[in-house]
Amino acid sequence: MSDHSGLHESIFTWIAPRLRQLPWRDTRDPWHVLVSEVMLQQTGVNRVLPKWSMFISQFPTVHECSQAPLGDVLRLWQGLGYPRRAKNLQAAAQVVVEQHNGIVPNTLDGLLALPGVGPYTARAVLAFAFEEDAAVVDTNIARVLARFHGQTLKAREAQKLADEWVPQGEAWLWNQALMDLGATICRPQPLCDECPLQEDCAWGGEGVDPSVGSAGVSVAQAKFEGSDRQARGRLIKALGEFPVLLVAIAEVMDRPIDIAQRLVNNLLDEGLVVRDGDELRLP
Secondary structure (H helix, E strand, O other), X not given: OOOOHHXXXXXXXXXXXXXXXXXXXXXXXXXHHHHHHHHHOOOOHHHHXXXXXXXXXXXXXXXXXXXXXXXXXXXXXXXXXXXXXXXXXXXXXXXXXXXXXXXXXXXXXXXXXXXXOOHHHHHHHHHHOOOOOOOOOOHHHHHHHHHHHOOOOOHHHHHHHHHHHOOOOOHHHHHHHHHHHHHHOOOOOOOHHHOOOHXXXXXXXXXXXXXXXXXXXXXXXXXXXXXXXXXXHXXXXXXXXXXXXXXXXXXXXXXXHHHHHHHHHHHHHHOOOEEEOOXXXXX
């Protein structure tokens, strides 16, 4: 394995006065960390901040979340989008209670077996809750890796390179530092002059950006306005307040009746809403 001591020193020196103060960074509770990572999967930090605190206050342990009506979980999730994540998170809590005596697994395989937990989230819980020497590759870190190495990376390649970079016993701070570097400096429009890796970066801001098309590097989401996601969100938000008559779904969702019916059928299939006679409600 290559000696990355110089790389480590550069990153740790840079992050020392700059580490972003985020509430989930102040805990090592595996459940609290898991909640933050699921929320952050497809949602920005600023939207997650208030929701994470509310969620942890309402469901401080896996037991509370596992026993709550799904509708209560969905109400708290409102505003984060992709409510399927909330359903999976509760399902994960139920598995932890039923199969692990309420203790979040501390192995990669154990975490990957939980509903809605993929390779990134599993490694994030290992690194940030258990402080294991696990390398995480989120969209920010994937961008740093591709640019530093000057090549478009496949998922396995990115993970291998990330694994090689992790300093033993320092995975918590190392991963947080790389995330912050990608979020604040090595952004889609980078600030290369401020980057602590500038001298050794194979790309350096010149020529074709190798991060474009690299595994794990997110692309711009489809327009939200007028989307199915927006219509689904409108209905779930309304159902958080009161049941909705089937005859009113088109009005509530602000979509033609055929589209509204299709979206409702999808939500019913996913178990995110239930039909009760001639009206819909949250589970």
